[in-house]
Amino acid sequence: xxxxxxxxxxxxxxxxxxxxxxxxxxxxxxxxxxxxxxxxxxxxxxxxxxxxxxxxxxxxxxxxxxxxxxxxxxxxxxxxxxxxxxxxxxxxxxxxxxxxxxxxxxxxxxxxxxxxxxxxxxxxxxxxxxxxxxxxxxxxxxxxxxxxxxxxxxxxxxxxxxxxxxxxxxxxxxxxxxxxxxxxxxxxxxxxxxxxxxxxxxxxxxx
Ligand code: C5P
Numbered sequence: 001x002x003x004x005x006x007x008x009x010x011x012x013x014x015x016x017x018x019x020x021x022x023x024x025x026x027x028x029x030x031x032x033x034x035x036x037x038x039x040x041x042x043x044x045x046x047x048x049x050x051x052x053x054x055x056x057x058x059x060x061x062x063x064x065x066x067x068x069x070x071x072x073x074x075x076x077x078x079x080x081x082x083x084x085x086x087x088x089x090x091x092x093x094x095x096x097x098x099x100x101x102x103x104x105x106x107x108x109x110x111x112x113x114x115x116x117x118x119x120x121x122x123x124x125x126x127x128x129x130x131x132x133x134x135x136x137x138x139x140x141x142x143x144x145x146x147x148x149x150x151x152x153x154x155x156x157x158x159x160x161x162x163x164x165x166x167x168x169x170x171x172x173x174x175x176x177x178x179x180x181x182x183x184x185x186x187x188x189x190x191x192x193x194x195x196x197x198x199x200x201x202x203x204x205x206x207x
Contacts, residue, residue, distance in 0.1 A: 003134035005119040005203065006126035010176060011168045012146035013139040014187055014195060019121040020070075021196045026203075029067035031114060033122035033129070034094075035074050036107040038085040039063055041094040043076070051096040051103070058106050065110065067118065088156060091164055095171035098123075104175070123172060126179035135203050138178035139195065141188045143169065 005022065009015045016032045023030035043061055044054045064075040074082045084090070097103055108129050111120070122129070126136035141149075147162035154161055169176075178184060183202055187195045 002117050004116050004130045004132070005135045005137075006130055006133045006179070006182075007119060007121040007137045007139065007199070008123055008125050008127070008176075008178060008182065009121075009139035010123075010146070010172070011165055012150040013141050014146075014149065014192060015121040015139050017192055018139065018195050018199060019119045021192070022199050022203075023119040024069065025196070025200060026117075026119070028117045028119065029069070030072070031065065031067055031111065031118050031120040032072050033107065033111055033120055033125060035072055035082075035085055036063065036065060036110055037094050037098045037103070038090050039074050039076060039081060040103055040107070041090045041097045042081055042084055044093060044097065045089060051093065051100055054097070055100060055102045058103070063110060065114070067114075086153065088154060088160075088164070091154075091168070095168055098172065099174065124175045124177075126182050127177060128175070131179070136179050136182040137199055137202070138182040138184045140184060140186050145188045 007015045007019045019030045019032065040054060043057070044051060047054065047057060062077050066073045066075065073080055074085060111129055120130065126133055143162060143165050147158055147165050150161050150165065151158050185195060185198055190198070
């Protein structure tokens, strides 16, 4: 397996969990591109500035993503910040960060420097960042199903998580269209194992 496999989809569609397991099965790293947008959102919180203002400060930080077999570690200037990237505060500002072209360019440059093979998840990995990818998938599920999956990961009520997912779907619409050659998988009625099996079956069909 020498290539790149992209797994895109809206927030809480399960793409990171699927990417991680598919990568493990194939014995290659996985990369969660959303972490890099989250790291830029964290920079805004640390500097107490807006998404627009952080654009001018990107050069001040050295942003690194190091894949390990079980997780992605994110470093800002050598300090590991992975644990701070999944808060509701970051959820709330990350879309405003991700909509800015200069920030997208910055994140895409970090991603394109990572040597293949890998499985990468995000919104526009198959459509924009890695159009040459060998296999492209796009996961979907209803907002309610996605909110139910996400509640255990956030210290918040179902309604709060659902409202946040619907808001982020709207805010991320621009960069979230599936690649034309992506395989679209509706995961509403599949468990994690079922989605992983479906993806692996497309990559290497059993006869
Ligand atoms: O995937 P995750 O939910 O962690 O992504 C966080 C945010 O980063 C998304 O809501 C979106 O605004 C942005 N993002 C993006 N393009 C990607 C990955 C993430 O715009 N490829």
